[in-house]
Amino acid sequence: MKYKKPNAELVWKQLEDLIVPRLRLSVIERTVYSHLLRHSRLEGKPRLHFSLMWLARNIRLSTGPVRKAVRRLVAHGALRLVQRNKRGHVAEVRLPGEIRPVRRNRTESRAVDEKTGPGVRAAVNIEQVDFLHSLPRRKAIHARERGHCFYCMRRTTPMVQCLDHVVPQARLGRNSYRNLVSSCMECNSQKGEKPVTDFLRRLYRDRRLTTAELATRLRALDDLAAGKLRPRLT
Numbered sequence: 085m086k087y088k089k090p091n092a093e094l095v096w097k098q099l100e101d102l103i104v105p106r107l108r109l110s111v112i113e114r115t116v117y118s119h120l121l122r123h124s125r126l127e128g129k130p131r132l133h134f135s136l137m138w139l140a141r142n143i144r145l146s147t148g149p150v151r152k153a154v155r156r157l158v159a160h161g162a163l164r165l166v167q168r169n170k171r172g173h174v175a176e177v178r179l180p181g182e183i184r185p186v187r188r189n190r191t192e193s194r195a196v197d198e199k200t201g202p203g204v205r206a207a208v209n210i211e212q213v214d215f216l217h218s219l220p221r222r223k224a225i226h227a228r229e230r231g232h233c234f235y236c237m238r239r240t241t242p243m244v245q246c247l248d249h250v251v252p253q254a255r256l257g258r259n260s261y262r263n264l265v266s267s268c269m270e271c272n273s274q275k276g277e278k279p280v281t282d283f284l285r286r287l288y289r290d291r292r293l294t295t296a297e298l299a300t301r302l303r304a305l306d307d308l309a310a311g312k313l314r315p316r317l318t
Contacts, residue, residue, distance in 0.1 A: 089128045090179055095121070098180035104258060105211040107160050107183075114256055115143050116153040117162055124177040135172035210314060216259035222247055224315035226266040234265035235275065235284065235301065236292050244269045250308065252277040261315050262308055280305060
C-alpha cells in the first residue's frame with residue numbers, strides 16, 4: 085500500500101507552533117523528532133527502522149542524549165515503538181496532528197471559541213507566541229532588557245539594538261521569549277553560533293564583564309530558560 089506524503093510546509097508549521105511548545109520539547113528532542121519525521125512520514129513511509137547509532141551519527145550527537153530523547157518522544161506519543169531488538173528500532177512516527185496532546189489542544193481551542201463567541205479575543209498562550217515576526221513583540225523583548233545588551237550589559241540605543249537567538253536558529257533555536265534576547269550589534273556579530281556560555285566567558289576574558297557580572301549573566305540565562313523572564317504583551 086502506498087502512503088500519501090503529507091504537506092511538509094503544514095507539518096513544519098505544526099511542529100513549530102504546536103508540538104514544541106505543547107510538549108515542551110528540548111532542542112535535542114526536537115532534532116530527533118524532526119529527523120525521524122523527515123526519513124519516514126515526509127517520504128511516505130508509515131514506519132521507520134533505525135538504530136540509535138545511525139540516528140546519533142546523523143544529527144552529530146552521542147547515543148546517550150539521543151536514547152533519552154527517543155524515550156521521551158515515546159512517552160509523549162510522538163513515536164510508537166513497534167519493535168526493538170539488537171538490530172535497532174522499528175517505530176511509527178506520528179505527524180503533529182496525530183499526537184494526542186496536540187489534538188486535545190485543538191479541542192480546547194474550539195471550546196474557547198464557543199465560550200467567548202466571535203469577536204472576543206481569547207487569552208494568549210505566551211509559550212506559543214513567535215516573538216521574531218511581529219514588531220510589537222520584538223519591542224517587548226527589547227523592553228524586557230530595559231535598553232541594555234543581555235550579554236555585555238552595556239546600554240543600547242534603537243540604532244544598535246537587535247534580537248539574538250540564545251540557541252542559534254541553525255541549531256533549531258526557536259523564536260520564543262525563552263530564546264530571544266536584546267543585544268548590541270557587536271555582541272550579536274561576535275557570538276554567531278557559539279554556545280552562549282562560551283561567549284559570556286569570552287566577554288569576561290576580554291574584560292568586558294566583571295566576575296560579578298558574569299555570574300549575573302549566567303543566572304539570567306537559567307532564568308530565561310526557565311521562563312522567568314517574561315516580556316509584557318499588550
